[in-house]
Amino acid sequence: MIYFLLPVFNEEANIASVISGLRAGQFNGDIKIVAVNDGSTDRTDAILKELSGPDLIVLGTRVNLNIGAVFSTGIIYVAAQAQAGDLLVILESDQTSAIDLIPLMLDEIRHKGKDIVIASRYLHGGAYKNFPWARLLFSHLANRMMRHYFPIPNVFDYTIFFRAYRISSLRAALPYFGDAGLIQTHGFVANAELLIKLSLLAPKVAEIPFVYDYGVKRGASKINVLRTINEYFVLVAYLRRLIRKFRSHQARHPA
Ligand SMILES: Nc1nc2c(ncn2[C@@H]2O[C@H](COP(=O)(O)OP(=O)(O)O)[C@@H](O)[C@H]2O)c(=O)[nH]1
Numbered sequence: 001m002i003y004f005l006l007p008v009f010n011e012e013a014n015i016a017s018v019i020s021g022l023r024a025g026q027f028n029g030d031i032k033i034v035a036v037n038d039g040s041t042d043r044t045d046a047i048l049k050e051l052s053g054p055d056l057i058v059l060g061t062r063v064n065l066n067i068g069a070v071f072s073t074g075i076i077y078v079a080a081q082a083q084a085g086d087l088l089v090i091l092e093s094d095q096t097s098a099i100d101l102i103p104l105m106l107d108e109i110r111h112k113g114k115d116i117v118i119a120s121r122y123l124h125g126g127a128y129k130n131f132p133w134a135r136l137l138f139s140h141l142a143n144r145m146m147r148h149y150f151p152i153p154n155v156f157d158y159t160i161f162f163r164a165y166r167i168s169s170l171r172a173a174l175p176y177f178g179d180a181g182l183i184q185t186h187g188f189v190a191n192a193e194l195l196i197k198l199s200l201l202a203p204k205v206a207e208i209p210f211v212y213d214y215g216v217k218r219g220a221s222k223i224n225v226l227r228t229i230n231e232y233f234v235l236v237a238y239l240r241r242l243i244r245k246f247r248s249h250q251a252r253h254p255a
């Protein structure tokens with residue numbers, strides 16, 4: 001089974017197209033779409049009802065909780081449902097995650113033994129298109145900062161949501177961090193937090209080039225850049241403390 005996790009917040013202009021794109025895709029396996037509706041106040045909920053089917057699970061909250069809670073809810077749900085060998089793809093609900101790249105991402109896991117595959121804007125062949133310059137600058141700085149403090153072999157893009165995971169590698173992380181501890185940040189930084197925590201357990205991570213075209217998105221971005229900058233600094237301090245504790249635990253209890 002291939003699970004697709006969609007964080008959804010006020011995506012009335014995009015969500016139907018994303019779900020029908022997934023339904024039309026060729027992924028070499030059964031699919032289940034898990035849409036976590038993060039307290040949307042537009043027509044998102046009604047549209048999700050119109051799209052209902054056995055392949056679509058809608059979770060979420062009535063109030064907006066932001067990405068951290070959305071990822072936790074979706075990952076814990078999928079980890080509990082999945083069978084050994086199942087895969088998870090997290091993608092955005094605003095049409096910017098190119099569905100035709102997914103088979104290549106899944107191939108890296110199925111045939112090349114990878115555990116996590118990142119659609120990367122920073123690899124040769126990857127790029128940002130139609131992205132506002134201020135966001136571009138911010139994205140570069142955030143990725144530089146993550147790479148500086150938390151280097152992971154082969155990883156340059158820490159902030160893109162669009163990734164594929166071997167679900168067993170997510171499951172392996174839950175006993176270390178707990179359901180409530182796998183993701184402890186609230187905003188967009190939750191995505192980097194997840195990757196860095198998983199990397200402590202040494203999964204095989206690969207990137208494949210991805211042209212991220214922001215021009216295909218309908219509607220406005222909901223990111224709050226100033227708040228997110230602050231969250232990256234908080235994340236660095238938090239993860240450095242956590243990694244120290246993790247390493248000293250590992251030294252006392254070698255596997
Ligand atoms: N911004 C934001 N996005 C959320 C939230 N909850 C879920 N999402 C989803 O997370 C993804 C990223 O948000 P988006 O507005 O596309 O950010 P951008 O593409 O970086 O401008 C989208 O799929 C949103 O629907 C939230 O509280 N805030």
Ligand SMILES: [Mg+2]
Pocket residue numbers: 092094096217
């Ligand atoms: Mg987006």
